[in-house]
Structure formats: structure tokens, C-alpha cells
Amino acid sequence: MSAASQDVATRNGIFARAAIYAVLILFAVYYLLPLYVMLVNSLKPLDEIRHGNMLALPHEWTIAPWLSAWSTAQIGVSPTGLKPYFLNSVMMVVPAVAISTILGALNGYVLTKWRFRGDTVVFGMMLLACFIPFQIVLIPSARILGLLHLAGTVPGLVLIHAIYGLGFTTLFFRNYYEAFPTELVRAAQIDGASFFQIFRRILLPSSAPIIVVTVIWQFTNIWNDFLFGSSFSSVDSIPLTVALNNLVNSSTGVKEYNVHFAGAILAALPTLIVYIVSGRYFVRGLMAGAVKG
Amino acid sequence: MLRKLLIGTMLAGGLVAGYSATTYAAGGSVEVLHWWTSGGEAAALDVLKKKLESQGITWKDMPVAGGGGEQAMTTLRARVTAGDPPTAVQALGYDITDWAKQGVVGDLSDVANKEGWDKVIPGALQNFAKYDGKWIAAPVNVHSTNWLWINKKDLDAAGGKAPESWDELIAVLDKMKANGIIPIVGGGNAWNAATMFDSVVLSLGTDFYKASMVDLDPAALSGDKMVEAFTRLSKLRSYVDDNFSGREWNLDSAMVIEGKAGMQIMGDWAKGEFVHAKKKPGEDFVCIRFPGTQGAVTFNSDMFMMFKVGEDKKAAQLQMASDIMSPDFQSSFNVVKGSVPARTDVPDTAFDACGKKGIKDLAEANEKGTLFGSMSQGYASPAAIKNAMYDVITREYNGDIDPKEAAKELAAAVAAAKG
């Protein structure tokens, strides 16, 4: 870690430091509040929630809502809980993240180390793709998936997620490789290394931080996606977010808020774990280039 | 409990004269897109699934909840565009007609003619379940929106007599207010406020309801009577607590159940909340038609719209339609769901007091010609117009515009949405 700004820090008075801690803790409270609301209410019986005060601790603690959300709550006509949908999401997320990350890395590599006339325009166009509202691509995507006979299949979902992740993954890797010394690439080339050899032996080994950033970003986005998941899945491929939505969005039935909150936390666990475990690398990865432009 | 009910109603169903079950398929599968994912309604649908499975048909479940079916309709667009529509799709009112216009729906006329659906389904429902003379959807139930749900204890404290006219209603509301409770709750979102508006408009006369909500007559939409309707809506709003905004209808119901609030205007799906909280009609709560609307019913009906499928799936689809229309399913489903059967020939024995009243009112309204599609549920006008009305109603309810402006804007918004 760079000590630059931290050198500045040591010159602060004790008073200022106390103030800084106070602010930091205050914000921690702000960030934790909704999680607290979800957590305490997921541990209450429904009657207690009906009686009001969402902020109070449970009078009667119960883990029944968690068990229900996991294995017995009504998702469709069958009381299966969220359990069976985890695997569907994993089957979709893992290949989609892998494909978009690999393609993004290769694109970044080409766009920085094998530049060609018009590469900036190509990159600019790929980057703009990050910004289109997904609702507008729904209908035409459905048509193309139908023509490819991929409608309602896991490969179809993977394809769509990979495509709409390409903009971001390309951006991340392109910015990262931009800072990577081109001389090394050139030297390897003179030694007769091929296009893929250079990528595999020289760039890839030092790409860990940006791979972490990209994987976190893609994993979170695809895991939490609802729109594509609900439109392009079918009976055997319904992802977890769609199941969660079915759990919490009853139309004319009793709403079991405690089960909803438990389910929401369960569904978010994989992304939460990814964030907590790799948070340190995330900042490091961003530092290593992703924010530079 | 469900199973017991099922057996009971199957027996009841068997008593219906002249009904004979038909078997179309001994295998195959149906894929069903629907938004009934929460406890009671999903359990109700499970009855259908079990029935089909007993006939050797596999049920492929494709639930997409949210927005009162809006999410499911989004998914349906993607599925149809991809050329892979589900076998059956839960749908409401004008959405069915709109899909039929696209030429993508199936034809149930074979089974419908054989089983005589024309004779047992109210004409008002047939307008939606049929297109171009062909049956395209199988109605599961009839809900009605012009109900008032009152906490019995609160009502007793306010005189004990259920209001039968607008003035009596206001008198009860005033008493409840004096008793220190919130007299009435509702209108937390556009849909909820529009559901209240259904009843208010209907209470100003069935002709007026038909002219304004169904026929979309500009004079009725902008006239003095509409101003009066909005004034009444605002009057009701004045008895609602200040925290109403954004509150779901079921939380409103919870307040009525607990006696914090006196009453709620809501469709009969609200009964599920009361029953779930172990409350009994007549003892703990009272269900009456909104004052001034007894004898008329604003309905909505959940239907399963059938899509064009390959020959291999056709038999299972027809079987599903036939099962939905069977009296035993209509009874057992609706007992669980809180609605009343779409068939008029299903015995009411298995239903509670509110259910029995619902069945009776529906039959009466059907005969008298006072059975109207509910505006708030998309049975009076297509989605574009319905939502244009929502915009105006919710703004008026929230005090952004006054009743006079609201009537003017209502006519303008409807005209704009038509174009």
C-alpha cells in the first residue's frame, strides 16, 4: 500500500482523528441499517411484524422464516423454497462470468497491445454498450434467441448475459492493460512468441487484480439480474432472483414479510460473501487501473 | 384441510346435473405462466396441478410474480416473440383481447361446445373469454371489487349497523373517528385508489358507471357526476390516516383485522387476509357491498388464456381447459382463493358467508344486467386507458388536483390514451 496519504494522516491531531472515527462509524450505521431491518424482521413471527415497529428487536426469536424461505415457502405452485433455484443460478452465472471475462481480457489485450486503425472507435462503441437500458433489448433479443433455438435455455441466458457484460469487462481490462508496459510485449514478440503465448505467459500472470474486479462486477450483476432471467428462462432454468421475486411478490395473497427478508438475505449470500472475501482485492484491483479512465 | 375441502366439493360437484367430465389426453404436458406464487393462491392452483397429474399430464410451472401480472406479461412478450409461447397463461380482461388480436391464441371451441360453456358462463365474462366467436380462455373465478370490509367490534362501537347509503357510511365514519380509530384505510398506490374509485363511481348509479368507465363517454367522464365521484373519493380520503401512501392493501387489511382501522374498500381477495388471521365473517368482520352498490357487481375474472401450440400439446391443453371448467375444480379452487366460481351452476355449499353472498350477488347482477367489468382490474378498458385513469385518480386522491380538475383531466387523459 502506498504510504503517501497516510504520511499526511499521522500529522493529524487526536481531536481530528476522533472526529474521523465518528464520521466513519456513523456511515457504517447508515450502510448497515437496511440490513438490520431485514435481519431483525426475518427473525420475528409474522404477528409481531403486523403489530408494527420494524426497528425493534424480536420479542420472540424464531428461525422458522429462514427454514421456510430455504425449503418450504411457496415459489410457484410447489412449496420448494429457494433451494432448487440456487443451482440454476450457478449454472447460468459461472459460464456467463467466465465467457465475458475471458473475452473482455482478450479484447483489452488487442485494444492496447495490438492497436489498429480505428481501434479507439471500436473501443468507444463497445463501451457505450454498457449504458443502454436493458428493457429496450428485451423483445429483439427474444426474437434472436428464438431463431437460434436458444429461447428458454441456460445457454441462451448465458449468451445474453455474456454479451451485455462485454462492455464492462472490455473496459476494465483495456484500462488495466493500458498501463502494462508495451516493451515487454514487444520483447517477447522479437523472441518469436505468438499472439496467444504473449497473452498467456506475460499479461495473464499479472492480471489477478483486474480479474478479481471483473469477476465481482459480473458476478454481482448477473446474479442479481431479474429482467433477462424472467424473460429468457423456462421451467428448468429459472434463476434465483426470479424465484425470490415470486416469493416476495404475491399479488393477492398474504405477505409473509419475515420469510421475504430471510429469502432476500439467503439469495444475496453468494454476492455478499464474494464482496466480503475479496473486498480487499477489489480496491487493489480498482487501484491497479480500472478507475483510470 | 385442503384435501378435505377438495373431496367435499368433488362430491358437491358430482351432484350438478348434466355435467359430464371429458377426457382428452392421457399424457403430455402443459406449461403454465402465472403470477400466483404466494401461499393461498398457489395452494389453490395446486389443486389444478394435482388434477392434471392424476390424468397423467405433467405440469410445468412458470411463475413470474409482480405488478399484478405486469411482469408475467413482460415475460409473455419475450416468449411469444421467441416463438415459444407457454401452453396457458394467466391473464386479465383486455389483455386477453389484445393478445387474441395478435393471432397467437389457441381455440377451445371443441371442448367448450361439447361441455356447453356458453350456457354456464355469464355473458360479461364471455366477452373476454371469447374472441371472434371462438373460446380462447378458460375463466377460473370471478372476483368483485365493490366490497367493504368492516371490523365488527369497531362497527359495534359505532352503532352496529352496516351502512347502506353514502350518508350512513359517512355517519359511521364520523363515529369511528370520534371513537379514536382510523375510520377507513386504502389508496396506498394507484391501483388501490382506483379500486376504491370503482365502488364510488358505481354507487352513483349503474348507468353512470357504464357510461363513464365502460363506454368512456366524454360527457360522463368530465361531467358533474364525475366531479361528485371525485369529491366522494376525497371525502373518503379525509378519513384515511396520513401514512396511507405506499402502504399495500394487505397491510391495510391487517389494520382492519386488528381494529386499528374501521374498514377498507377492497376486492374479495382481501378475505384471504382475514381468514388467514383466523377471523370469521359475521363474528369478527363484516363483508357488505359498498353502500349504494348492492345489486350491482364490478367484476374481474382470472382466466387462463390458451396459446397456439403444436399438435402434440393440443390434447393436454384441451384437457387443462376442461379441468378448469369442471364444477369440482371451480368450487374447490374458489373456496381457497376467496373468489366465486365463474360457472353459475356451482353449488355454494362449501363457501363461507361472504362467499355465499358473492355467488348470490353475481347471479343477481348477471340476471339484472348490472354486472360490469371493473375499471381498476382492467375489465372495463384496455391497459392504456386504464392506466391513464389511474394517473388522474391517484393524483386526485393524493390532493395534487381538485375534483373539478380531476374530472376534466380524466376525460382528457382517456382521449389521449385512445389516440
Place this chain on the structure above:
Amino acid sequence: MTQTRAEIAPILARTRRAPKEVLQDLLPKIVLAPSFALILVFVYGFIVFTGFLSFSGSKLLPDFSTWVGFDNYVRLFKHPNWIVSLKNLAIFSVLYIVICSVIGLALAIFLDQKIRGEGLLRPIYLYPMALSFIVTGVAWKWFLDPGIGLEHAMHQLGWASFSFRWIKQGDMAIYTIVIAAIWQSSGFVMAMFLAGLRGVDNEIIKAAQIDGASTVMIYRRIIIPLMRPVFLSAFVVLAHLAIKSYDLVVAMTDGGPGTATWTPALFMTKFTFGRNEMGMGAASAIIMLMMIFAIIVPYLYSELGQKK
């Protein structure tokens, strides 16, 4: 610009043209081509498609049999909900972008002061980005609800005059959405700034310290100006989140009270899929895209243009 690039770009010598060399020359383009082709079809093709839709009379599904010219655009800008949406977008995006950047930068600077427990605080700041708003929105809605949330809790604690009921007030509700949106993404912005701060060159700061500059001065005059690229990245990320803000609004207010918290993304979705007004929905999408491009293109141009 292209010329300068052309001078630097070819890393390969292009003098010998043996078949293998030609392949080597083409390989990068071959590798890039599938991604680019997919983006061309799935992004730009679909934008063109949406453009056509916006001039058609499409209702339930795309329907290119009736053309209505600019009708959908005219109806769009006459629709009171669209006007409300645009107004809300202006309020929301300005507040959201500014406050997120300020909070993000402040937290990053504070967290960079050799803070004990940074490892604990950082994931706390970051985790909201990992959650989907389908249910988190409900938690926020409850927390902000005066009847059951914060106000109620304060009253129970004995602070009877405490009042916080913005979510119920048409003129204030949009600000509650800002609060929740900031909650979701300011931690992420913090991480970007933290990364930026940790990348600042030591020597510059040491030199300033020798010159006797105060801590505040060093941050204001040296470090923060060095964060310019981070500000820009944060701006792009936040701007596109602001314009696309949909889940959040649906979960918290669904556009209410009344129509007070409609946003363009909500408008587009509701009109296209809820109201069977696909033509008008497409028109609103095109306007949204134009707004996005108006922000992003100049940024890209300056960023990509200035590099060399």
C-alpha cells in the same frame, strides 16, 4: 487523431508478408471480431430497431404496419407523467451524483488515515452494491415509513416532536429515493476513490510537506486535483445508474405518492410492457438514449482523444 494513432499503433513490423505473418497480423482482429459483431447486433442493431419502433404505431408487440411519424414523441412530451419523470431525473441525478461523489471521496480520505478496522469498515461500505433492490427496497420503504419506521421508533424513544415523513409527501418523496440510491452506490464510489488515493505518487506529497503545506492544503491543492480521472469514472458509472434507475423506484414508491416519483426508466417500462404502448415506450427509450449519449460521448471523446 487517427494519424497519430496509426504511427504508434502497429507494433508488428509490416514489411515481410509471409502467410504466418499475415495470420499473426490478422489474429488480433479475428479475436476481437466476435465481440464487436455481437455488440453491433445486440446493442446498435437493437437501438436502430427501437428507433424504428418509436415511429410505429406498435401497441402490444412490435408492429411495423402502421407508421405514425413523430406522433409518439409528441404524445410523450404532452404526457404529464413524462414531464414529471424528466423533472425527477434532473433532481435525482444531480443530487445523487454530487452527494455520492462527495461522500465517496470523504469516506475514502478518512479511511486512508491509517484507520484501525479498515478491513471491517470497507466491506460494510461496499456491500449494498451486492444486493438486489427487490427486497432491499422494502426494507428502506419500511424504515422511512413514519408509521412503522424511523419516526415511530423516535417517538417510542420519547422524542415526540420528531417528524420524518418525506416518503409520504409528493414534493419530498423523490429525495427518499436519493437517500436509498446513495446508500447503494456511494460505497462503490468510495472504493474507486480509495484506489485512486492509494495510487498517488509519494514524492509529490513529500515535497509539499517539506514546503510546509498543511494536511488540508495538501488534499485540496494536490491530492484531490489528482483524482480527476476518478471523478470522471465515478461520474460515468453514476450517471448511467441514475438514468437507468428503475428497480429502486419500483420497490420503494412505484412512482407514488400520486405520480410524484416517476422516472424515465419507470416510464419506459410501464408504457412498453404495462400499458401496451410500445411505440411511446420506444420513443421514451430513444430520448433516454440521447440523454445518455449526450453525457457519455463527450466524455469518451476527451478521455480517448487526450491519451496520446
